[in-house]
Amino acid sequence: MLEFLKKLYSREENSSREQANDRLRVVLTHDRLGASSQLMETIKEEILEVIAKHMDVEGTPEVNLITEGRHSALDISIPLKGR
Amino acid sequence: MGNKMTEGQVVVVTSGKGGVGKTTTVANLSTGLARLGYKVVVMDLDIGLKKLDLIMGLENRVIYDIIQVAEGECTLKQALVKDKRFPDLYMLPAAQTRNKDDIKAEQVQAICDELRPDFDFIFLDCPAGIEQGFRNAIYAADKAIVVTNPEVSAVRDADRIIGILESAQFNDIKLLINRLQPNMVKSGDMLSIEDLMEHLCIDLLGVVPEDKSVVISTNRGEPIVLSENAPAAQAFSNIVRRLVGEEVELMPMEDDSFWSKLKRNLFSRK
Numbered sequence: 252m253l254e255f256l257k258k259l260y261s262r263e264e265n266s267s268r269e270q271a272n273d274r275l276r277v278v279l280t281h282d283r284l285g286a287s288s289q290l291m292e293t294i295k296e297e298i299l300e301v302i303a304k305h306m307d308v309e310g311t312p313e314v315n316l317i318t319e320g321r322h323s324a325l326d327i328s329i330p331l332k333g334r
Numbered sequence: 335m336g337n338k339m340t341e342g343q344v345v346v347v348t349s350g351k352g353g354v355g356k357t358t359t360v361a362n363l364s365t366g367l368a369r370l371g372y373k374v375v376v377m378d379l380d381i382g383l384k385k386l387d388l389i390m391g392l393e394n395r396v397i398y399d400i401i402q403v404a405e406g407e408c409t410l411k412q413a414l415v416k417d418k419r420f421p422d423l424y425m426l427p428a429a430q431t432r433n434k435d436d437i438k439a440e441q442v443q444a445i446c447d448e449l450r451p452d453f454d455f456i457f458l459d460c461p462a463g464i465e466q467g468f469r470n471a472i473y474a475a476d477k478a479i480v481v482t483n484p485e486v487s488a489v490r491d492a493d494r495i496i497g498i499l500e501s502a503q504f505n506d507i508k509l510l511i512n513r514l515q516p517n518m519v520k521s522g523d524m525l526s527i528e529d530l531m532e533h534l535c536i537d538l539l540g541v542v543p544e545d546k547s548v549v550i551s552t553n554r555g556e557p558i559v560l561s562e563n564a565p566a567a568q569a570f571s572n573i574v575r576r577l578v579g580e581e582v583e584l585m586p587m588e589d590d591s592f593w594s595k596l597k598r599n600l601f602s603r604k
Binding site for chain 1: 494
């Protein structure tokens with residue numbers, strides 16, 4: 252019985268299958284772009300730096316990598332301060 | 335020759351990672367197609383590490399190899415090895431003591447072009463990796479079958495291969511998932527068909543379940559597709575029928591316990 256409950260539980264988030272899926276999502280996105288997660292971080296920082304040089308940034312900018320099928324896009328949202 | 339209507343198609347079977355079942359796939363799809371009456375030739379492009387002859391049980395019939403054909407030491411006809419079981423199935427062996435660089439992509443293509451008028455299907459058994467041997471194989475092919483296992487490193491390599499094929503302008507790339515264990519998927523310990531489709535985003539050609547009888551049939555040099563009742567045989571037969579344009583549903587991948595059968599009957603009416 253205990254085994255059964257354990258099995259039921261393991262099917263949830265922390266199953267090795269879900270771990271494999273999560274790891275694959277990250278690694279495939281980076282493989283396809285030919286970029287490491289470190290490089291993605293650097294790109295984010297530099298984009299924000301450039302914008303901040305010319306405009307006033309307000310709040311927290313968001314930079315996300317979105318994937319659709321085999322294609323990826325950098326989704327950047329930077330709230331700007333009005334005059 | 336016979337009832338052949340159109341030019342043959344050249345299909346490369348590839349995977350990136352080694353050991354996922356490329357050669358087994360080539361042997362079974364070609365044997366299955368030959369059984370249906372198609373004219374089929376398989377080419378082993380794993381120069382230096384040949385295995386297709388062994389898997390098909392034809393190792394004792396090999397006289398010449400593909401490099402000798404490319405270098406003009408023998409004719410293509412002389413080098414083709416006739417299958418034991420089907421009169422319209424042939425194999426062109428790789429050379430065991432040469433290197434991948436001993437043949438050029440253009441030479442592989444020339445051999446394929448010479449075979450096209452006489453065969454319905456020309457299968458290229460691609461070596462693992464993405465080096466010269468792989469380049470030779472994809473250069474000549476019209477279509478690609480990417481073989482993978484439900485396992486992270488195989489999926490990652492498959493993704494890389496698909497990327498390269500897409501940049502090489504392939505528009506017919508299909509996925510074959512080999513060695514799936516439905517019980518492990520169910521208990522949350524193996525990537526599922528849906529997971530692989532989500533990651534790789536290409537059309538599914540078929541799924542072959544893990545099946546111990548493949549080991550036995552490989553020992554004997556008889557493609558599993560010919561044995562009756564083995565799950566892998568059924569799966570490969572279905573894939574063969576899809577290759578010739580039939581619509582065949584995926585076979586039930588559940589385990590065959592009493593409860594799962596009952597559940598399937600009760601809840602899966604469509």
